[in-house]
Each structure stands twice: as structure tokens, then as C-alpha cells.
Amino acid sequence: MCSAQQQLINILKRVRRVTHTDFATLAVLNPQTQVVEWVAASGNRNQRYKRIRQQAGEGIVGRVFRSNRPLVIPRFHTRSGQDPCPYAILFAENLQSVWMVPIRQGTRRGALLVGCRSPATREENIIRRMLPYAAECENYLVHGSETSIPKPHQKEAFDG
Amino acid sequence: MTWLEKGVSSGESSSFLEGLFEHLTDAVMTIDRNGFIMEANPAALRLTGYSAAEIRDIHLCSICMGVATKEEEAVCGECFIHRQSVSAFEMRVRARDGREFPVTASFTRFPSGAHGSMAVVLRDLTAQHRMERERYHTMITNYVIQAQEEERKRVSRDLHDGVGQALYSIIVGLKMVNQIALEDSEREHLEEVHRMAEQTLQNVKNLAVELRPSTLDDLGLVPAIRSFAKRYEKNYGIDTVLEVKGRRARPAPEVETALYRICQEAMINAAKYADTDRVKIILSDEGRLLELEIQDFGQGFNLKQIRVQGTGLGLYGMRERAKLVGGSFEIHSASGSGTRVRVMVPIKEKRGGTMDEHPGPDRR
Numbered sequence: 001m002c003s004a005q006q007q008l009i010n011i012l013k014r015v016r017r018v019t020h021t022d023f024a025t026l027a028v029l030n031p032q033t034q035v036v037e038w039v040a041a042s043g044n045r046n047q048r049y050k051r052i053r054q055q056a057g058e059g060i061v062g063r064v065f066r067s068n069r070p071l072v073i074p075r076f077h078t079r080s081g082q083d084p085c086p087y088a089i090l091f092a093e094n095l096q097s098v099w100m101v102p103i104r105q106g107t108r109r110g111a112l113l114v115g116c117r118s119p120a121t122r123e124e125n126i127i128r129r130m131l132p133y134a135a136e137c138e139n140y141l142v143h144g145s146e147t148s149i150p151k152p153h154q155k156e157a158f159d160g
Numbered sequence: 161m162t163w164l165e166k167g168v169s170s171g172e173s174s175s176f177l178e179g180l181f182e183h184l185t186d187a188v189m190t191i192d193r194n195g196f197i198m199e200a201n202p203a204a205l206r207l208t209g210y211s212a213a214e215i216r217d218i219h220l221c222s223i224c225m226g227v228a229t230k231e232e233e234a235v236c237g238e239c240f241i242h243r244q245s246v247s248a249f250e251m252r253v254r255a256r257d258g259r260e261f262p263v264t265a266s267f268t269r270f271p272s273g274a275h276g277s278m279a280v281v282l283r284d285l286t287a288q289h290r291m292e293r294e295r296y297h298t299m300i301t302n303y304v305i306q307a308q309e310e311e312r313k314r315v316s317r318d319l320h321d322g323v324g325q326a327l328y329s330i331i332v333g334l335k336m337v338n339q340i341a342l343e344d345s346e347r348e349h350l351e352e353v354h355r356m357a358e359q360t361l362q363n364v365k366n367l368a369v370e371l372r373p374s375t376l377d378d379l380g381l382v383p384a385i386r387s388f389a390k391r392y393e394k395n396y397g398i399d400t401v402l403e404v405k406g407r408r409a410r411p412a413p414e415v416e417t418a419l420y421r422i423c424q425e426a427m428i429n430a431a432k433y434a435d436t437d438r439v440k441i442i443l444s445d446e447g448r449l450l451e452l453e454i455q456d457f458g459q460g461f462n463l464k465q466i467r468v469q470g471t472g473l474g475l476y477g478m479r480e481r482a483k484l485v486g487g488s489f490e491i492h493s494a495s496g497s498g499t500r501v502r503v504m505v506p507i508k509e510k511r512g513g514t515m516d517e518h519p520g521p522d523r524r
Contacts, residue, residue: 019428034355037244046437047397047437048396048397048398048437049397049398050397051393051394051397051398052395052396052397053394054395055357055359055362055363057359057363057364058363078433084396084428084431084432085395085396087481088397088431091396091431091432092396092397092437094435104224109512120307136210
């Protein structure tokens, strides 16, 4: 039987396939520390996502949490003088378009993200296609915390 | 026969004056009563680009674009030709090829009309103007950078000591209220407010540090870079290594600020553009030279064909900051082999003694 972590990676692989995107990941808010972590990813090119830590309310995840609605960035450009910190995950994976769906299970919160390394051309259906997988990820919010989340120093084969 | 040959009787003084006219590095032109050029020496021909034959009978207005005033570079208002005397002034000249440049000018009105109405002497000011502009530019940049740092320091301290302290007092007050017997719903609400206040305090502290870390002033460059590297790792997920070599002396505060800002800019550039998961910072102090190197292991870029993705001000700012503290700035990069930013600043010993040692060991 698969661990919760492996199950989550499988969900991310599937959501990436059905949305035809390059990258999928899940952000989870730690209710004790109020810190958001990217707990697993599919299609990642490096391990940066594992080390990124943001306070609740900060960054694009903070925007999704506050509005409790999906967020779409169809064409991401680096603007001069722009603080890159809120978009760290986009820079980490060189994403140019991103779709996010909030997930919630009681007091536990998270956000499912998929993204492409090119500007969006077919954004309209992606959020709708993500929704069933977002619902699957909600289970992880409850059970996933019982499973160990890989630490940055742990080696893990890239999942391209 | 030139005006000079006609006008000078003695053969010896004639050849002396001729030689003077020919070899002067200042451009000299004689102008008739109507403003047409009668004669020009070789320096004037070089300055304007006309041949000796071409320049004769050209009106002065064809090459003069106007006189410089306080407000404008070239104004064609009250022409100097109509004045009896005027001290040296600046005007703009247009050469035969259309190139315009500033010159310093003076003129001498002749008492009789034998050799024309006046002689105009011109000297090219292009190089001086460029130097003056660069000097002025450096001064303004220095002023802007210093003003920005001062303002950042002030706002950072106000946030930390003012807003931060007030929030801390609110949190203590909330903890005291929490000790009173309350309904569960009230306690839950109070805890939520308490959590929000703590998060806001954390945000205020982060903002103060981002503006200007007090560590930089209190403990120095190395602890400030260490602490920035820790935040950087968390913010961008990039594995960061800091290597410190040589002495552990504190350089002048302006050098510390310049190196800290350059390091910050280079590291953020790496996070934004390098597509890398590893950055290495080397700070070495070998006594006379303080050297900072920021190396990423990302995609790099072709220095000859820089595709500017931001304003391009980042690189410019780093170079300017290095220049302001008498240092040099180098950037090495090639497609596929990462980018290395290197700053070298000569260390000036403080007057009357050695430099300060770090107050304590660096801790990470």
C-alpha cells in the first residue's frame, strides 16, 4: 500500500496529465507555525520547492487563502522593481502561467497549483479539470500530516 | 595672399604670426561685418570639418547653433556678434557632418575693418563636458544612494522600535485578557486575534529587516550576509553557501553597505533569472583588498547579447555602488555555465589606528 506522500505524488502526476501542464504541486499551511510549505511536486526540475517557506498570508498562496477562490496567472512577466518573493515557486520552476485552487478541510488549508513553462493558451478549462484532484488532495490535509514530509537534504529522484 | 600676409609689414614677424596662426590648437576664424567667415586656421578646419576653400564665405550662423545660457544649451537670441565686448562664453557648433558639440568661445572686435570685423576663437569642450557630466552623475548617484540608505534605516528603526514595540505590548495585553474566565467562543475569538497580532508583528519585523537589517550596523557585513542568506534560502529555496576567508575586520560602514547591497542584488538576480538551485558567496579579506564573489550555477547568459529582462538597473546599480567606494566590479557569465559577480574594494586603514575587529564570533 502506498504512503500518503506517494499517493499525493500520484494525484499530482494525474492532475498534470489531465491539465496538460508541466508542473503540479501542493501547498499546505502548518496550523501551528502558520508557515506554508510545498509538500510534494510532479514535473519539478529541481528541489527548490522543498526549501521554500512562506508565512500564511504571504505570496500567491496567501492571495488564494484570503480570497478562498481559484487564482490564474496566464502570463507571468518579471516587472522591474517587483518583489520576486511572492512568486518564488514560479521562479523556482521557471513557470510562465499558473492555476491555483484553494483546498480546505476544517481548519487545515492548502492550495493545489499547476503551471506551464510557457504562457497560457487554453486557460478556461484548467481550473474545472483541477477540481476533482483538489478534492482528493483535501484527504491529504487530514491524513498527510501523519506521514513524514521529505526534508530538503533528503535525495529524491526528479520526477520529470 | 592671406589677411595676415597683407597686414604685417616685417617678414620675420609675419612668418612668426603665420606660424602662430597655423599651429594654434584653438580654432581661430575671422568674420566680416556681415557675419561671413573670411579666414580659418587649420584647427578651425579640423573642428568644423570644412576645407579651407569651403569655409570661406560661409555665414557664422551656419556653424553656430546658439549660445549656452542658464536655462538652455543653445539659444539664438541676442547674438554676440552685435555686442561690443563679452567675456568668454559657451556655444554650440555644428560641424560639416551634422555633428553638434559644445565649444568655449571668445571674440575680439577689430578697431578698423582692414582684416574683417572680428576674430572668433573656439575650443572644443566635448571631453570636458563628458567628464563634468560623469562627475555630476556620480555625485547625484552617491547622493541618491546615501539618501535611500538613510531613509531605509530610519523607516526600519521606526518599524522595529515603534510599530513593533506597540504590537508586542498588544500581544502581552491579549495574553493577560486570556487569563480571565471567558466563554469558549470568546476565547476562540481572542486566540484568533492573538494569532493575527503575532503574525503582524512577525511581518513588521521582516519588513524592517528587508528595508535595512540592523545587523549590518551592529554586527557587520558577515553576520548580515549570513542572515540574509538564511532568509534567501527560505524565500527562494536556493541552497546557499557562504565562505569567509582571511581577516575578520570590519571595513568602513559605506563599504559594508555597498557590499551588502551588491550581494543582495546579485543573489536576487540569481533567484529571478539564473534558474539555479545553488548559490555560493565568497568573502575574502586579504588585508589590502576586500573581495566579494557571488556565484550561481545556473543557465548564465551571453554578456555580449544581454537580453534585459528587468530595467537593467540592477547591474548598473551594482557597478555604481562598487565605484562609489573605490572598488571594481566584474561580471563573468556564459550560456550554460552560471554567472559570477566579483567586487574588489581596496581597504583604507582608519586614521590613527587599526580597523575594528568583529565584536564576537559569527554564528549561523
